[in-house]
Amino acid sequence: MESTDPTIQQQLSAEDMIKVIRQKLNDMELVDNSYFQKDRGAKIRKMHEEIISMLDTKMFDLENANKKIKSNYFYLKGKTMDFIPELQKEAEELLAKAVKLKPCWHEPMRALAHVYWKKQDYVKSVMLYQNAIEEEPEDKRSLRCLSMVIRKVPTKNAKERSQMLDDSISYAKKAVSIDLKDSESWYVLGNAHLTNFFMNGQKYEHLDYALKAYTQSEKLQIYRNPDLYYNRATIYNYLERYSDAINDYETAHSIDQNLGAMEKARSIQSYVINVCSLIKKKCSLKTNKFVTLVKSIPKSIGEVKFMKKKSEEEVKKLEDSEGDSEKEVPPDKAIKYTVTPLLKLERGFNPGCVFIGKLV
Numbered sequence: 237m238e239s240t241d242p243t244i245q246q247q248l249s250a251e252d253m254i255k256v257i258r259q260k261l262n263d264m265e266l267v268d269n270s271y272f273q274k275d276r277g278a279k280i281r282k283m284h285e286e287i288i289s290m291l292d293t294k295m296f297d298l299e300n301a302n303k304k305i306k307s308n309y310f311y312l313k314g315k316t317m318d319f320i321p322e323l324q325k326e327a328e329e330l331l332a333k334a335v336k337l338k339p340c341w342h343e344p345m346r347a348l349a350h351v352y353w354k355k356q357d358y359v360k361s362v363m364l365y366q367n368a369i370e371e372e373p374e375d376k377r378s379l380r381c382l383s384m385v386i387r388k389v390p391t392k393n394a395k396e397r398s399q400m401l402d403d404s405i406s407y408a409k410k411a412v413s414i415d416l417k418d419s420e421s422w423y424v425l426g427n428a429h430l431t432n433f434f435m436n437g438q439k440y441e442h443l444d445y446a447l448k449a450y451t452q453s454e455k456l457q458i459y460r461n462p463d464l465y466y467n468r469a470t471i472y473n474y475l476e477r478y479s480d481a482i483n484d485y486e487t488a489h490s491i492d493q494n495l496g497a498m499e500k501a502r503s504i505q506s507y508v509i510n511v512c513s514l515i516k517k518k519c520s521l522k523t524n525k526f527v528t529l530v531k532s533i534p535k536s537i538g539e540v541k542f543m544k545k546k547s548e549e550e551v552k553k554l555e556d557s558e559g560d561s562e563k564e565v566p567p568d569k570a571i572k573y574t575v576t577p578l579l580k581l582e583r584g585f586n587p588g589c590v591f592i593g594k595l596v
Contacts, residue, residue, distance in 0.1 A: 250295050254308050260287050261316060268319060270459035272492040280319055287316045303337055307344070310334035315347045318354075327351050342372040349381065358388040376411040380424045383407035387431055401432045422453035423464050430467060443471050462492035469500065478504050519596045534592055536575050 264283040271279065291313050298306055314330030317323040328351045334344035349364035365382040369375055383404045391397040408425035415421060426449030433442040450468045453461070469484035485501035518526055576589040 250301065250305050253290065253293075253295055254305075254312065257287055257290055257312050260290075261312060264316070264319060266459075269461075272462065272494065284316055284319055288313065291316075307334045307337040307341065310337065311341075311344045311347065314344070314351075318347065318351055324351060324354065328355075340371050342368040342375055342378065345371070346375070346378045346381065349378075349385075353381070353385050353388075356388075358385055358390075361385050362389060374414050376414045376418060376421055379407045379411035379414070380421055383411065383424050383428055387428075398436050401428070401436050404428045405432060417456055419453045419456035419458065419461070422449050422456065423461060426450040426453060426464070427467065430471065443475065447471055460487075460491050462488045462495055462497070465491070466495055466497050466500075469497070473500075473504060478508050521596070529594055529596070533594055534575070537573060537590060537592070 260283065264280060264287070267276070267279055267283065291309060296305065296309050298309065301309070310330045311334040314327045314334060317327035317330065328348065331344050331348040331351060334341070335348055338344065345364050345368035349361045349368065352358075352361040352364065362382065362385055365378050365385065368378040369382065372378070386400055386407070387404050389400060391400055405425070405428045408421065408428045411421040412418070412425055426446045429442045429446035429449060433439065433446065436442075447468065450464055450471075453464055457464070465484040465488035469481045469488065472478070472481035472484060482501045482504055485497040485504070488495055488497035489501070521529070573588055573590045575592055576586065578591055578593075581589060581591060
């Protein structure tokens, strides 16, 4: 039997409208993440105006609406306004109201955390993302965002920075584990490893982890992410895999021409061409000077002896003692290095081999 209660009908209509607005908001997010043409800003503003117009109808009678309708209204309107830079203050106020009405609802917390992120209030942003995850531990979006924003929080020393980077990777891994088919989570994990490499000691395994995560993200992406190709090109460039770097920079440029990726690709091309030219011309060295330079390169280095790296405590003891800290190495501990031509070196680790040259 159909109810004739106008209050119930109005409530159902408002709930139906909320579903429609949510879909339109998702569409606007998709445009924000995947559309990079010149009219991008105008397109987002048009969608913003349409959603706000729907929210400001008489259907949402806030004076008589229940807490669920009110919190949804403030959340959707605040999140919509967050897309427009000059409306950040209004977005913050509306989302704060939504959080206050429903303190256990993770979505407004996540949206409000994003507003604080944009305000560069990283500490408060981290706190809100953590609260959102407490309310909804399987919220992969909050985990991804937390992985990113926590890297922005200032640290006092190297130990704190290292812990912060470890936490960033952990949050990204958790997001990936929740949904292994989510391209965005794999991309964020790649970024976490890439940041860890440059900020925490440059351990090359993190570049390898980042490349694997980016490749997985690429396989799963619904729309092409220009930042993924740009960041992966940065790694290839660092590893001197110039052809791969140029390909990824060009791909990034084909998606978003505002990244400056083509300039990066051209810079690499110029560098490689210049190096090849210098090699071909032998740096324009005169024949007699070149011959003299080659003759000055040692043919062997003989037997090189080394000691196992001592701990700080052992070094201190040696320094305090009267003996010489660099004592003779027993014959069975000595390693003989062989000078090896470049063409005989194999890819990877070459134990016992030394290449000697002159840098011109």
